[in-house]
Amino acid sequence: MTAFDAIYQMTMTVTTVGYTEAPYAFSYPQRMWVMMSIFLLVVSWAYALGVFFSLLQEPAFVDAVATQRFRRRVRRLREPFTIIAGYGLAGRTVGAELDERRRRFVVLDNQRSKVETVATEQFAADVPAVEGDCRQPAMLGVAGLDRPACAGVLALTDDDSANLAVVMAVSVLRPGVPVLARCSSHVFQDRMEQFGPEAVINPDDRFGNYLALEMLRPVTHQLLMWLMDNDENHLPAIRNGLGRGRWIVCADGAFGDLVTTDLREAGVEVDLTHPVTARRAPPGSPVLSVEPTTTSSTSPWPSRCA
Numbered sequence: 001m002t003a004f005d006a007i008y009q010m011t012m013t014v015t016t017v018g019y020t021e022a023p024y025a026f027s028y029p030q031r032m033w034v035m036m037s038i039f040l041l042v043v044s045w046a047y048a049l050g051v052f053f054s055l056l057q058e059p060a061f062v063d064a065v066a067t068q069r070f071r072r073r074v075r076r077l078r079e080p081f082t083i084i085a086g087y088g089l090a091g092r093t094v095g096a097e098l099d100e101r102r103r104r105f106v107v108l109d110n111q112r113s114k115v116e117t118v119a120t121e122q123f124a125a126d127v128p129a130v131e132g133d134c135r136q137p138a139m140l141g142v143a144g145l146d147r148p149a150c151a152g153v154l155a156l157t158d159d160d161s162a163n164l165a166v167v168m169a170v171s172v173l174r175p176g177v178p179v180l181a182r183c184s185s186h187v188f189q190d191r192m193e194q195f196g197p198e199a200v201i202n203p204d205d206r207f208g209n210y211l212a213l214e215m216l217r218p219v220t221h222q223l224l225m226w227l228m229d230n231d232e233n234h235l236p237a238i239r240n241g242l243g244r245g246r247w248i249v250c251a252d253g254a255f256g257d258l259v260t261t262d263l264r265e266a267g268v269e270v271d272l273t274h275p276v277t278a279r280r281a282p283p284g285s286p287v288l289s290v291e292p293t294t295t296s297s298t299s300p301w302p303s304r305c306a
Contacts, residue, residue: 004028004031007035008031008034008035011035011038011039012038015038015042017038063131066130066131067130067132067142070106070128070129070130070142070143071142073126073128074106074128074142074143074144074147075144075147077104077106077128077144077147077149078149079104079149080103080104080149080150080151081103081104081105081106081144081147081149081150081151082098082103082104082105082106082150082151082152082153082154083105083106083108083140083143083144083145083150083152083153083154084105084106084107084108084154084156085108085109085134085140085143085153085154085155085156085157085162085163085166086108086109086134086154086155086156086157086158086162086163086182087107087108087109087114087115087117087118087129087156088109088114088156088157088158090156090182090203091107091109091114091154091156092117092121094154094156095107095118095121095123095127096121099123099124099125099127102124102125104125104127105127106127106128106129106130106143106144107127107128107129107130108129108130108132108134108139108140108143109129109131109132109134109157110131110132110133110134111131112131115129115130115131130142130143133162134155134157134162134165134166135161135162135165135166137169137172137173140153140166140169140170140173141173145169145170145173145174145177146173146174150174150177151177151178152177152178152179152180152198153166153170153177153178153179153180154179154180154181155167155179155180155181155182156182157182160183160184160185160188161188163181163182163183163188163192164181164188164191164192166179166181167179167181167192167195167197168195170197171195171196171197178197178198179197179198180197180198180199180200180201181197181199181200181201182201182202182203183200183201183202184202184203184204184254185254186202189202202258204254204255204258204259205258205262207255207258207259208258208259208260208261208262208263209262210224211259211262211263212262212263212265212266212268214239214242215242215243215263215266215268216243216266216267216268218238218239218240218242219238222237222238243267243268245269246269246270246271247263247268247269247270247271248270248271248272248273249263249270249271249272249273250273250274250275251272251274251275252274252275256272256274257272260272
């Protein structure tokens with residue numbers, strides 16, 4: 001056996017082609033042609049398989065497959081469901097409450113990490129979730145806005161412009177579907193109210209109103225908290241005397257401004273301070289953490305802090 005015969009035999013065996021020369025034994029030129037054809041075919045198949053598996057791992061292809069799977073899961077829903085746009089802290093809280101009440105819902109968020117947390121939640125029913133931009137009406141359509149079983153939409157993202165886009169899309173595409181939006185700016189709140197949503201909730205403003213109510217109308221606040229309790233079995237204790245004296249609100253940004261405004265409108269004496277970066281100080285020395293920015297009375301020392 002020559003070296004060429006050995007290479008030919010090894011090529012036929014390794015590539016699992018099989019050692020069969022039909023109808024007659026091949027000549028050496030024919031065997032060389034067969035070897036070249038085998039190597040070209042193996043390289044072509046390897047390249048094709050590599051391209052195919054790389055395509056399966058492409059983010060665009062993975063997102064398309066996930067979107068189609070989400071669309072099929074949404075279209076299989078027969079009972080009424082709610083679309084939650086934004087699965088942050090507020091979205092998870094509302095989702096847990098809906099699941100506890102056996103209400104179906106679907107999740108739409110633009111962050112993959114938040115969408116993946118839906119699979120780890122121990123919900124009683126299957127919750128479809130997809131990564132997408134809720135500003136796009138097409139994504140709301142994928143989430144089931146056009147389905148007759150869609151009972152409502154909750155815009156709970158941290159971006160007021162995104163929540164405004166959801167309110168606008170729902171009011172135009174499905175005017176009969178109720179939509180509730182979260183908002184932290186009075187400018188965006190006024191724009192949302194022009195499209196007639198069911199409710200526009202400003203959590204910062206609500207906190208200031210509840211705090212003022214607890215200070216000045218403790219009995220009313222107790223009744224309100226009891227009515228807002230889902231189980232209606234816990235009556236909070238009344239805290240009297242909170243409205244006397246001066247309060248300090250230590251907060252940053254719009255939250256501090258809204259709370260301070262609500263308290264002052266209710267007649268509570270309040271000062272506002274903003275947190276500042278701690279200055280470098282020697283070890284063991286006290287560190288200044290807040291500095292007053294607004295003073296509402298002549299007394300330099302407050303009697304209460306919030």
